[in-house]
Amino acid sequence: MNAPLPLDIAEAAALLRAGRLVAFPTETVYGLGANAKNADAVLSIYETKGRPRFNPLIVHCADLAMAESLAEFSPLARQLAEAFWPGPLSLVLKLRPGHGLADVATAGLDTVALRVPDHPLALALLRETGLPLAAPSANPSGRLSPTSAEQVQRGFAGKVPVLDGGACKSGVESTIIAIDEENLIQLRAGALAREEIERVTGLKVQKAATGAAISAPGMMLSHYAPNAHMRLDAVPEAGDAWLAFGPSAPFAGISRNLSASGDLREAARNLFAMLHELDGTGAKSIAVAPIPETGLGEAINDRLRRAAAPRE
Ligand code: AMP
Ligand code: MG
Numbered sequence: 350m351n352a353p354l355p356l357d358i359a360e361a362a363a364l365l366r367a368g369r370l371v372a373f374p375t376e377t378v379y380g381l382g383a384n385a386k387n388a389d390a391v392l393s394i395y396e397t398k399g400r401p402r403f404n405p406l407i408v409h410c411a412d413l414a415m416a417e418s419l420a421e422f423s424p425l426a427r428q429l430a431e432a433f434w435p436g437p438l439s440l441v442l443k444l445r446p447g448h449g450l451a452d453v454a455t456a457g458l459d460t461v462a463l464r465v466p467d468h469p470l471a472l473a474l475l476r477e478t479g480l481p482l483a484a485p486s487a488n489p490s491g492r493l494s495p496t497s498a499e500q501v502q503r504g505f506a507g508k509v510p511v512l513d514g515g516a517c518k519s520g521v522e523s524t525i526i527a528i529d530e531e532n533l534i535q536l537r538a539g540a541l542a543r544e545e546i547e548r549v550t551g552l553k554v555q556k557a558a559t560g561a562a563i564s565a566p567g568m569m570l571s572h573y574a575p576n577a578h579m580r581l582d583a584v585p586e587a588g589d590a591w592l593a594f595g596p597s598a599p600f601a602g603i604s605r606n607l608s609a610s611g612d613l614r615e616a617a618r619n620l621f622a623m624l625h626e627l628d629g630t631g632a633k634s635i636a637v638a639p640i641p642e643t644g645l646g647e648a649i650n651d652r653l654r655r656a657a658a659p660r661e
Contacts, residue, residue: 587601
């Protein structure tokens with residue numbers, strides 16, 4: 350029971366191209382992969398994991414060329430990629446115009462975390478699909494990261510197809526480094542030691558400060574923060590921008606509707622783009638309609654609450 354499906358690369362690639370999820374092995378842990386350019390596919394990651402918040406996801410690439418089609422590589426970024434890819438190093442870089450990634454994969458940020466995994470099956474799958482794959486660990490939210498296909502299979506009760514590559518070498522997540530000009534900032538410690546990065550670049554790797562003294566504004570925020578003041582569970586007033594959900598009375602000011610039919614998946618798909626649009630009008634305040642706390646609504650509300658929280 351619950352034996353991993355005997356999925357081969359061609360079948361796995363076909364599922365991913367069709368917008369479905371496939372769990373696949375990397376050298377760190379098994380990832381729950383989706384086409385990072387397809388918002389619905391990425392939202393399925395959240396639904397399947399039962400993840401209560403939208404985090405920016407690490408986007409896995411077949412090679413440096415694919416990564417360079419998505420983000421801006423400075424000479425320093427290229428040096429790190431050439432030294433450590435394929436390998437357990439995720440680089441947070443500025444998105445490139447025309448990148449095509451779904452904003453639910455980057456959680457609405459203008460940066461993206463990219464890496465090339467060091468595993469023959471992961472690389473074969475990435476090459477076969479030709480797609481960047483968003484892939485957080487393939488476990489239900491709050492449970493341990495899986496290092497075998499059997500664990501993935503058990504975790505999701507056999508509902509997610511798994512490419513079986515045996516046991517993962519490392520079991521430790523990738524090291525995440527943000528690059529801002531000549532500054533290297535470690536956002537997460539992981540399988541690649543900081544000293545290795547320092548040895549190759551001759552630069553000191555700063556550890557991400559929690560809260561205070563952020564040397565590279567924007568790079569450190571792992572959530573999108575609008576300029577406008579946000580009021581949640583609100584009724585719009587004159588001067589507000591209005592973010593509606595479900596059937597809503599006409600409003601004289603600027604407004605968007607996350608989903609006129611009250612569909613949470615549609616709302617999740619629209620969330621970041623509509624927040625950016627309303628914030629971009631220069632409105633001082635954004636009033637947001639109540640959104641049910643069920644299914645994807647939990648992650649939507651979490652994101653809105655964090656957008657509404659006072660800035661540190
Ligand atoms: P995972 O669940 O292993 O995919 O981990 C993703 C981690 O990468 C999260 O802790 C994120 O906060 C971090 N991350 C991904 N993209 C970015 C980004 N653009 N800026 C800052 N942190 C990021
Ligand atoms: Mg995880």
